Amino acid sequence: MPKKIVQFLFCLLFTLRVSAYAKYANTARISPYAKTVTIAVPGNQLAIVIDYSEGCIIKQLRIKGKNVLSPAGIYTGITTKNGIFLSSTAVENIKLSKNDGVIKLSGLTYGDGDLTVDETWEFKINNDKISWTIIRSYNKSAELEDMSFPKYNFSNLTVWKGGILDNGGMVWCKYLKQVDDTYGVHTGGVTFWNAESGNGLRINTKADNGDVVASKFSHSKNNEFTSTQLVTDDQLQQRHDLSRFVSQKADIFAPFKVKKGVVSVQIDLQYVDYFKEYSKGKLPGIDAIAVRELMNTTGRYGVVDNNIIGANGWLTNWKCLHEPFFAQIGMALGDKNYTRNMSATLDQERDEAILPDGRVLSRWHNAPGDEMPGTYNPKTGYYEAMWGYTVDSQTGYVINASEQFDINGDLKWLRSHQNSCENALEWLIKRDANHNGIFEAMNNNIAEKKASDWLDIVWASYENAFVNAQMYEALNLWADCEKVLGNKQKAAYYAVIAARLKTVFNKPIEQGGFWSQAKKQYVYWRDNDGSVHGDNLVTPVNFAAIAFGLCDDPQRTAQILDQIEARTVKENLFHWPLCFDSFKKDEVSGGNWPFPNYENGDIFPTWGYLGVRAYAGYDKGIALKYIHKLLNQYKKDGLSSQRYSRATQLGLGDDILAGISTSITALYRDIYGLRPKWNRMGIEPKISAELNGTTFSYTLRDTVYQVKLGLTFYEIRSKKFSIKNNESFGVSYGQKILTYYCQNLETNQLLIKGRTDRPINLIVHTWKDQKMSWSIGSQDTYWFIIKGLAPGTRYTLTTSHNDVQQIRAKSDGTLTFMKNCDPGTKLLLTPI
Known part of the structure; x- marks a missing residue:
């Protein structure tokens, strides 16, 4: 053969x-x-x-x-x-x-x-x-x-x-x-x-x-x-x-x-x-494809490596610790890998970037060349920037750590950052040398030609409103963390400091505050000689004052935001510039001249989340408009730039800043209202008619939640439960107990436990001091526990089965009862 x-x-x-x-x-x-x-x-x-x-x-x-x-x-x-x-x-x-x-x-x-x-x-x-x-x-x-x-x-x-x-x-x-x-x-x-x-x-x-x-x-x-x-x-x-x-x-x-x-x-x-797999769900009125691609490119690009999450990203091998929005980006991504890496990043900063006195070094880079002489550590890469002591690295670390805890929910992890966060805050608290409630930068005046915050070639000095606005946010966020850790005394300490800061911040500039009555805006800084600088409508300063809650005066809010909107529309800008008018020549580095140029008037979408957050509480239509404009810009050029020219609105700069994605993280936080907390999932939406019917899945700590947002109700579902409500709420499920948090707050809770393992379906109709009404959409025998009531108060409990009884809250403000429920059983609790 x-x-x-x-x-x-x-x-x-x-x-x-x-x-x-x-x-x-x-x-x-x-x-x-x-x-x-x-x-x-x-x-x-x-x-x-x-x-x-x-x-x-x-x-x-x-x-x-x-x-x-x-x-x-x-x-x-x-x-x-x-x-x-x-x-x-x-x-x-x-x-x-x-x-x-x-x-x-x-x-x-x-x-x-x-x-x-x-x-x-x-x-x-x-x-x-x-x-x-x-x-x-x-x-x-x-x-x-x-x-x-x-x-x-x-x-x-x-x-x-x-x-x-x-x-x-x-x-x-x-x-x-x-x-x-x-x-x-x-x-x-x-x-x-x-x-x-x-x-x-x-x-x-x-x-x-x-x-x-x-x-x-x-x-x-x-x-x-x-x-x-x-x-x-x-x-x-x-x-x-x-x-x-x-x-x-x-x-x-x-x-x-x-x-x-x-x-x-x-x-x-x-x-x-x-x-x-990477679907953003059904997002009426929003380009879901652009959201997906923006977050999976620019939003993720700031991850340089394990333990190094920043915003400048891997092309330039840079990370600025004086940026407070990295955890917020992780919140919007809902990716457990980003969350794990962000926790590890903060661990590394705690161990390698914080000096014994509490000073948080401002940057990480792959090589020397950008540092103050003698500050670069070739083993770790952390250093002080050559442009000046950017003291918002103190607040950036604390804000990121606080918001990261709400995402990872890890008490042990938070406790490992307690000393370092306290030391970082105390370092800046000690900067109030004249004891007026405003915390001072390391530079004293513009003659030194040094920076004190993220705008590193603007010579903001001494009492810096942008830094102090971030300090207010850091103090409040960390006070909440101290409460969770059981340290009520420290929580009260930070709350008192924050309250004093708010009072002084809002005083007119003639009385030592930052409010310019003449120009209807917050000024940027005051030198140690008392001279006031930055009354050129600096957007991150004014947005931060509103977004972080320092400015809660409706008239001032309207004066600032209407002014910014009118000027943005007049120039037909797709996003807000860093400032609308020019700094003076001696207030900025020469690279910012002539106006508008670089940090003196160009568009930096990095701080977009502050603008969206500020407008979301004032006019959500304006907030949505700039979200749309940003997504349209992404479809044009990928938003892979450091900044945009004020004159041409074309991308500029060698860096790609992941912070450009923050307007979209604000879409999730401040419009869709995603507010995860360390012990629950929460939503606090601001939905408009064009967003009605928004539906998406969101994963938090390995639980997949289905979120549906309408004009008349909000809903969260998982395999174990569903909750509908017509106002903000939080929810957790563990040990067969469903917990509803009214307004997503700890103070008022409804706990439900069934006799069986059937999913619990809850509709909350109203939850006020004088009336609490809810329905059960699943058949079972349920134990109900209500927390946060006035101790000893008597209530009438009425069910849709014509069952009426009187019950009394215990001395700790809790009330407990059991009911056999059919689908549709309605319960009403009213005080006597």
Whole structure:
């Protein structure tokens, strides 16, 4: 029989035997003659083709039938000082075996003659995932320059718009502009997505035995987009200073050691329907697609790496600690990975960026050059900015820590920040040298040409209204945290300081406050000689006064916001500028001249959340207008700029500021009213007619809530309960107890526990001191506990079953009773 026929029959017999395994029906095809294996998940949304003819390589990765890889495919390898050695070019005979649903490729050997790598690849189908295990053995301990464990070579930089990392950040493919531009992070999970097709690829890599995974993303010499993973005993160090991104250099990580022995990883490859998984829900009146893309790009871009969440982001390797909105961005994202990383970021700042006296260093950067002499720490990257002591880093740390606690709900974590937050506040409290209730900056006057806050080339000095507005917010937020921690005395202490600050802040400038009666605005600062500066309608100053509650005078609020709106409309601006009129020449750095230019009049959407928050309580139509305008701008240019020219409204600056997303985080916080608290989920919406019927899911601490917002009711659902109410409320569920918080406050609560595990359906009709009425939409026997009542007060309880009884609140203000309820049972409680 001719040799070719024998080979054909052998291949046919082998293929038939393999196909006899039920587990491989429609999921795996082995071609021993071509030495390829094709593995597909049920439905063929994801498939890979493995070539083991010469070494091992995954030569195709098909998403819905389309290959997304370049000819280089996916391979493993190492780089030593002697060269690059890859699994794709090994010449050893590869052995294929199959057992219990696992396809194994063994005998893969490569190296430089001194260091030898032996690998085994194992593949299996796990529901909708292809699980790939790589077992690698080193014949000796050695130092490597680089490794691929593995390396994915995608066909070009447009296959994916970007990748969402499992530390809450993202890689944005279009910013790997030049060959070898590389971004490296210390995490191993990524979800790549295509915003046009909705196709996504999730790669989840886990190492065994305590090893750690790092990833780097690069623009190859063949114009491919590459994703490379590295597995080591210890966390990799950076090669170029502390840089996570380096232009035109693929070697982002420093050389590292590997030990003799076995290292293994499990990689789960999974198709993701990006449109479905990252859906923002039904958002009437809002461009939900633009919201999704803005938050998944600009909103996430500020994550530089594990333990470093900022706003300047990874391209410039910068983070400003004097920005108070990082936790708020995490609130809007609702991503547990961002939340976890934000908690770790604050931990690192507590441990590395706060001096013994409580001073919070203002910045992190990959390399020296922006620092006050002698302040840069090359090991940690934290330092004081050369432009001046930006003392809003004190308030930024406290605000972020306080708001982060409401998201992570971790009392132990909060307690670990108690001393550092108290010290940070006390550092600034001590700055009130003249004891007038206003806290002073480190610089005294404009002659020093130093900054004191985020506007770092404006010489705001001594008594700074922007800093003090943030201080007011920090004091109040932290006072609430002290209450939760059981320290009522400290909570009262901060509340008293905040109240005094509010009183003095609102005084006319002639009496030591910041209010200009002549110009109907809050001025920016006062020098130590008493001279007043910044009466040029500085928007973050005036917005902060209203948004943080310092200004609660309706007349002043109207005077400020009407003035800002009239001038914004007159110039037809898509967003608010930093100031409407020019600073004086001696009040700013020369780079701000002529007006409008840079921090002297340009548009910085970073502070948009303050504007949205201020207008949401005054005229939510105006707040929504600028949210729409921002989303329209995103569709034009991706909002990937530092700022926008006042004259042309075109993007400017080398930085991409993640803070540009804050107007959209304010959409969630101040319009949709998402107000998670440490012990509950809360909503405090301001819904207009155009937003009626807004519906979305939101995940908080691993619970998925379905939120529906209408003009006449708000609703939150989970698998365990549903609550409808016509006003703000909070809800928690634990130990089979549903707790309703009226107005999302701790003071008045309704607790419900059923005899069975049936979901509890509650409709609250009204919850006032003189009348509390609610309905139960589920059948069960329920125990009701009401907290926050006047102690000893007698009440009449009436049900829709004509059951009437009188009950009395206990001395602690609680009232308890049990009722058998049918669907629709209505209860009414009124004081006698």
